[in-house]
Ligand code: ADP
């Protein structure tokens with residue numbers, strides 16, 4: 515039996531991914547290369563749903579792709595591509611948009627949150643139809659329907675569940691109206707994904723939009739500032755290195771990061787730092803973080819240095835994604851009556 519197919523995307527909205535992106539999603543992308551037929555997409559179309567700077571978008575799209583390759587994505591084991599390189603994403607989004615109710619789209623809680631932040635004049639139709647484009651991203655790579663065909667697996671966090679549900683609904687609605695075309699995608703919970711909180715506010719998630727510079731560690735950050743941020747991470751007035759989400763949220767977050775990056779269980783870490791206080795623990799963690807990200811930073815810079823090589827790798831991914839997407843759209847166009 516062929517490996518199950520997985521699809522996941524990430525926006526190029528910052529000049530670096532952060533520790534939370536890495537431990538909560540991207541490290542699992544790398545691992546799933548060996549268990550899945552994986553399609554990974556840098557979703558630049560999604561990044562223009564809010565006002566953007568073209569030069570920054572172009573730069574961030576390349577930096578995002580380079581970082582993913584530097585983390586271990588490999589075009590021989592998976593397919594990494596840029597969304598705008600495969601125009602079928604926009605084409606299928608139009609078709610699916612015509613199957614989506616206005617009220618149905620308006621019920622998406624992420625739209626409600628984001629549009630509240632943008633205000634009425636800043637809220638675009640693109641932001642409104644964002645989940646429809648996401649459904650198109652996913653359904654383009656759905657395996658051909660057939661007896662016993664496995665569903666496409668989509669790694670999702672809590673905040674994306676409603677969007678995945680919409681893509682399932684749209685798949686079923688399309689099938690009902692036009693004949694069996696899509697296998698409804700399924701949520702996939704990747705093993706070992708860790709939720710990382712803000713270093714200065716351990717009750718909030720580490721986030722590119724909400725965290726202060728001191729609360730977030732970027733993958734591409736230099737070792738100096740990286741060490742400083744870990745050393746200054748908020749803990750508590752105690753001294754015990756112990757996992758306790760309720761009363762020791764800061765230490766617990768640091769233990770999670772340590773455990774995920776070093777591959778040591780939390781229990782073993784608690785034992786190792788018994789009686790030694792936070793200083794030594796943070797100092798060691800800082801080195802673990804620096805050791806994990808330094809090779810990724812160096813490989814990223816090298817990839818960005820060789821423009822032709824990066825172009826070639828991305829063209830390779832786009833070619834493979836296009837082959838699947840074009841086939842899906844051929845069926846969709848025929849069914850719809852084009
Ligand atoms: P989005 O692309 O939905 O705007 P982000 O860019 O914040 O979200 O996140 C990209 C990916 O990284 C998502 O899979 C998200 O679940 C994951 N992620 C983001 N922040 C964290 C965090 N603090 N801890 C764990 N995972 C995170």
Ligand code: NA
Pocket residue numbers: 517546547548549550551552591592
């Ligand atoms: Na694979």
